[in-house]
Amino acid sequence: MARGWKRVAITVEGVPRKLLWKAGGGAWPKGALIVLHGGGGEHFQWCVANAPILEPQVSFSEGAVAEGFAVFLLNSSDLITDNADRRCGKVWDDEVRRRPNLDLPFIGTVLREFVPMVRPANSRREMFMTGLSSGGYMTVRAATHFDHLVTAFAPVSSGDPYGWHRRCEAGTTARKAVHGAGFDNETMKQITERDACVAAAYPNEKPWDSAKPAIKPAFRVFRHAEDGINDASCNRKVSQRLREQGYRGAPDFELQGGRRSLANHLWLDAYNRPILDFFSSQLNDHTAAAPAQRGD
Secondary structure: OOOOOEEEEEEEOOEEEEEEEEOOOOOOOOOEEEEEOOOOOOHHHHOOOOOHHHHHHHHHHHHHHHOOOEEEEEOOOOOOEOOOOOEOEOOOOOOOOOOOOOOHHHHHHHHHHHHHHHOOOOEOOOEEEEEEOHHHHHHHHHHHHOOOOOOEEEEEOOOOOOOEEEEOOOOOOOOOOEOOEEEEOOOOOEOOOOOOOOOOOOOOOOOOOOOOOOOOOEEOOEEEOOEOOOOHHHHHHHHHHHHHOOOEEOOOEEEOOOOOEOHHHOOOHHHHHHHHHHHHHOOOHHHOOEOOOOOO
């Protein structure tokens, strides 16, 4: 709070939700930027680096504010269950399941109501979205579901939310806050495996969400080739599938080098400048200096 972040608690469809947000003084010259944390993470880890591995995340959000974005850090719940009703821990509801999605109403409320409510007059109305790991999967799910509201999006270290599933069996991994493991729907390989998401076709893909706008949002995917948690093939798959669905893709951003590891799955400093530059490149002249309105 001392750094200027505002804490907000709201209830959406009976579920308490939390977010933090920050903007510079006056109008927002670059619009709003929604950030979704990784599985097991917390929204405040993008404004307080209580461990060295979080410093790139804090640098990103503070840098975005300094450049004129209003930044909104959303917090996941720990209420998600898989298709066998097993608790998944603190992750986003980032796949297509038989039950209604628990996070799309929250994100929709932020996009449709909260951002327009706090947006100053003469601000840009673009809305951007990015997220890491589970937050990257959820970024794709939300940006396609709300593709009439989102201007551009950038998933990091993630994959295809319509083509994978979790088996949330407690104790199957060493992680304490996230239960179970993720699997590609076509190969049935765990996403940690080499080439886990390489398939000739996608008959097991779930139907994609879309509001069917005249022009779909632009995107750019970010990954490390030696990601040991979410194989790079899964990131390449979502890039391919987004293009096939009519989304406008910038060239993928891929880091290389080093050994396959958890460290290469994390949000890295090397992503910060390219993501902010990509979003800045998507500003549309016709949305400049628009008055704040509810329900945009």
